[in-house]
Amino acid sequence: MLKAELRKKYIQKRKTLSHDEVFLLSEKISDHFISYFKPVAGQKVHIFIPIDKFNEIDTRIFIRYFFKHNIRVFVPKVIDRLISVEIFENTIFKTSTWGISEPLSDDDSGEFHFDYVITPLLYCDKKGNRIGYGKGFYDAFFESISSDSRKIGINYFGPDEIIDDIWxxxxxxxYLVTPVEVLSFFTGVE
Incomplete structure (x- = not known):
């Protein structure tokens, strides 16, 4: 299927999820991430803040775990491009014009090596190709970070269909983490 068709299909599938389903599935995804990757104190994780109206995975569950275990947390903020802002438990957030909760600070951390980059998506196929909202911010961000940073998608749905129009x-x-499994597309040395 084409990206536009898959984007529309998976936006619709997400809309059918109740608030309780979003929370329960998000917990399962978080549990799978933690048990598979076993993040430890001092590691650096770049993770998105969910857009609740789009039923995105509740990454606040991950963030609470990271803070509790002294894992450094960075979140995206769009200022012409996607920058990475380090956050703390007392960080102040505001809602952007796109409805995204972002840190008040515009200070780019300058960090380019992350242990994990937990990435939003609408769909991911069996080769790790992702479909986001079509703005290209994450592809540009991936270009700017260390190739050692693990790019991990999280999604409610598995990779059942092929994306026909990869650019x-x-x-x-x-990697892709779902409520039922962790899939590896990683081709580097472990």
């Missing part, structure tokens, strides 16, 4: 500049994920 040359699309950067695939290394």
């Amino acid at each position: 040359e500049n699309d950067i695939p994920l290394d």
Whole structure:
């Protein structure tokens, strides 16, 4: 299927999820991430803040775990491009014009090596190709970070369909975490 068709299909599938389903599935995804990757104190994780009206995975569950275990947390903020802002338990947030909760600070951390980059998506196929909202911010961000940073998509749905229109500049994920499994597309040395 084409990206536009898959984007429409998976936006619709997400809309059918209740608030309780979003929370329960998000907990399962978080549990799978933690048990598979076993993040430890001092590691650096770049993770998105969910857009609740789009039923995105509740990454606040992950963030609470990271803070509790002294894992450094960075979140995206769009200022012409996607920058990475380090957050703390007392960080102040505001809602952007796109309805995204972002840190008040515009200070780019300058960090380019993350242990994990937990990435939003609408769909991911069996080769790690992802479909987001179509703005290209994450592909540009992936270009700017260390190639050692693990790019991890999280999604409610598994990779059941092929994306037919992959572009040359699309950067695939290394892993996909769903409520039922962790899939590896990683081709580097472990």
